Amino acid sequence: HISLDEQARAVLRGNDRGGYSVPTDGLYPYQWNWDSGFAAWGFAQFDLPRAWSELETLFSGQWPTGMLPHILFHRPDPGYFPGPEVWGTEGLGPVPSSGISQPPVAATFTRLTYEKDRAAGRVHIEALYPKLLAWHRWFMQWRCHEGMIFVTHPWESGRDNTVDWDGPMAAIDPVGIDPYTRRDTAHVDPHMRPTKEDYDRYLYLVQRGRDLGWDDAKMADSMPFKVADPTMTFILLRANRDLLALAAELGEDSAEIEGWINVLEEGAERLRNPASGVFEAIDLKTGAHAGNVTSAAFLCWYAGIECPVMLGELMEAFEASQFPVPSQKVTDPKFDAMRYWRGPTWTMMNAITALGLIDMGHPDAAEELRIRSARLLAERGFAEYFNPHTGDPAGGGTFTWTAAIWLAWAS
Ligand code: DGY
Structure with missing residues (x-):
């Protein structure tokens, strides 16, 4: 009999490629x-040096722009x-890479790793702090519109x-893309993955970025996809608060970070749809709110923002499905229980949602979310995502961040 903790550690070890993790094999x-970032949080529960190397290897790929x-x-x-x-990014960064970024959870997991052992972590936060600062500064300079963080590619x-991207994606005509063969659908059932229409546009947008030389100013100006995103805005706001704590530890001047926090707090309010009170994506080409409830909105507490409307939505989600939080509200006509971010529950989103609920004084809701997530993972394994009604596992198996949040939060 192998305990679930041992199984989770085995997933992390199995996905270790030597100083960094792959999300899942294949x-x-x-x-x-x-x-x-999540991998580091998982490793921090049983192997602190390995947690630090995860973050340090990640930053070995940072571009000079931050x-x-x-x-x-x-x-x-x-x-x-x-x-x-x-991607065509040769010469732009120290390691072959894509040309876009991703939600900045690293400062938060740097802080949590550091708090496991401050004495041993000191040298690591000294090295990581300026890199985190440069990355956050890059977001504030190049991906921030009126305090909202926008994305240039889904x-x-x-x-x-x-579903948040449906409007802006429909407005794109993916003409002139080079012929390509998808590989994802050779690993995973196509019903659990984005459609061909999506992929054509993903590739079209990569070609646009490449045409612009991945130049930040040009991208902010002329990428055909420019959408203010609650995930990005809330995660960067939270990350700035954690970076501020690291600055205090190091005795660094923190006025710049405090300024960012103020800007993002104001921006987050703009994401709120006045009609529903829900935090939503905004298409910056049209100014329109997306008009639907996704799991991104439940990161408000993680960002330090209180929201009774979202608490009501969370209670509804507990009623409406066995294994919340669904990535798309289950009563929405576009809800699709197994298709990637159009319905399935992602337990790493639950983990950070629960961190926020605890911080903001909602321990009962956080505990309910933890118990349901723990039952799901114990019964169905460490899959990439899950059907919120049946708990059926979907996407990749033996998934790093799912195993990591089991160790760090759910178990
Ligand atoms: C993929 O290939 O599906 C990834 O989500 C892109 O980052």
Whole structure:
């Protein structure tokens, strides 16, 4: 009999490629940015040096601009598309990489790793602090519109095919893309993945970024996809609060970070749809709120923002499904229980949602979420995501961030 903790540790060990983790073997064979943050949180429960190397290897791919890419292609792997040759980023960063970033969870997991052993962690936060600061500064300079953090590609948000992007994606005509062969659907049932219409646009947007030389100013100006995102805004707001705590530990001047926090607090309020009171994505090309409830909105507490409307939505989600929080509200006509970010529950989102609920004085809701998530993982394993009604596992198996949040939070 192998305990669940041992199984989770075995998943992390199995996905270890030597100083960094892959999210899962096969489907995602490189180092992904926010996946690595969660991996560090998992390793921090039983192997602190390995937690630090996860974060340090991630920052080895940071561009001189401060941008931290969403994928680092440390070693070629023909099982994944699109690889480094499609991104066309040669010369822009120290490691072959994509040209866009991902939700900045790293400062938060740096702080949590540090708090496990401050004496041993000191040297690590000294090295990471200026890199985190440069990354956050890059977001504030190049991806911030009126205090809201926007994404220039659905992959940048990490929520590739959320209903939030349906309007802006429909407005894109993916003309002139090079012929391509998807690899993801060779690993996973196509019903659990984005559609071909989505992929054509993902590739079209990569080509646009490449045409612009991944130049930050040009991208902010002319990428065809420019959407203010609650995931990004809330996660960066939280990350800035954690960076502020690290600055205090190091005796660094923190006025700049405090300024960012004020800007993002104001911006977060703009994401609130006045009609519903819910935090939603905004298409910056049209100014329109997305008009639906996704799991991104439940990160408000994680960002330090109270919201009775969202607490009501959470209570509804507990009633409406066995295994919340669904990535799309289950009563919405577009809810699709198994298709990636259009319905399934992602337990790493639950973990950070619960961190926020605890911080903001909602321990009962946090505990309910933990208990339901723990039951799901104990019964169904460490899959990438799950059907919120049946708990059926979906996407990749033996998944790093799912095993990590088991160890760090759910168990
Ligand atoms: C993928 O390939 O599906 C990833 O989500 C891109 O980051």
